[in-house]
Amino acid sequence: MTDSKLLRIIVVNSLVPSEGADAAEIEQADRARMLRINLLEAGYNILAVFPPDADLQGHIAQLRPDVIIVDAQSDAALKEVVSATANAPRPIICFSEDGDRKRMHAALEAGVSTYIAAGLSAEWVKAVLDVAVARFEVDQKLRDELSVTRLKLAERKVIERAKGLLMDRHHCTEDEAYRKLRRLAMDKNLKLSDVAQRMIDVADLLL
Numbered sequence: 001m002t003d004s005k006l007l008r009i010i011v012v013n014s015l016v017p018s019e020g021a022d023a024a025e026i027e028q029a030d031r032a033r034m035l036r037i038n039l040l041e042a043g044y045n046i047l048a049v050f051p052p053d054a055d056l057q058g059h060i061a062q063l064r065p066d067v068i069i070v071d072a073q074s075d076a077a078l079k080e081v082v083s084a085t086a087n088a089p090r091p092i093i094c095f096s097e098d099g100d101r102k103r104m105h106a107a108l109e110a111g112v113s114t115y116i117a118a119g120l121s122a123e124w125v126k127a128v129l130d131v132a133v134a135r136f137e138v139d140q141k142l143r144d145e146l147s148v149t150r151l152k153l154a155e156r157k158v159i160e161r162a163k164g165l166l167m168d169r170h171h172c173t174e175d176e177a178y179r180k181l182r183r184l185a186m187d188k189n190l191k192l193s194d195v196a197q198r199m200i201d202v203a204d205l206l207l
Contacts, residue, residue: 006045009069010050012052012070042125052071065090067090067091068092069092078110079110089136089140091114093116094115114132158193158197159196161196162197162200163178
């Protein structure tokens, strides 16, 4: 597992309360400030801190952080972060004082690795990041394995269809069709599934 202390982190939360902010907004900004202080005191590398209304997709693409911590107060910011990491997944930690289960489930289903419903104290920083990274790595491994399985299944379907074409055209057995297909792949130095797909494409053009 990656050493969490080496992680490059982006934090998305309120920087300072707006002019004329009410008590709730001031409290939120103070909590956000304490999160950043706790991370720094624990020795983490904060690349940058952005308010929820910043160009998060652009900043994430430019800075390429290892972990993103998002304040759950902004659903729009969370959605933008998830969207920005769709093609380059990485751990996303969502922290909040709101323990609403529906909101928590929605965040986890959206792609959040860890949802903290009681803020992030200095004592819990390392444990939270370690768990988030570990869970992300496990989930990513499962996603990769699922992707490989789906690819193999799709390739098998293509090969089976190509064998059927050869059997119909040459009036041969399934084993003979497979050997013909494999020989073509070897002669052209291509994957079996690629040769099969080319054969299917040509057959479709002739229909």
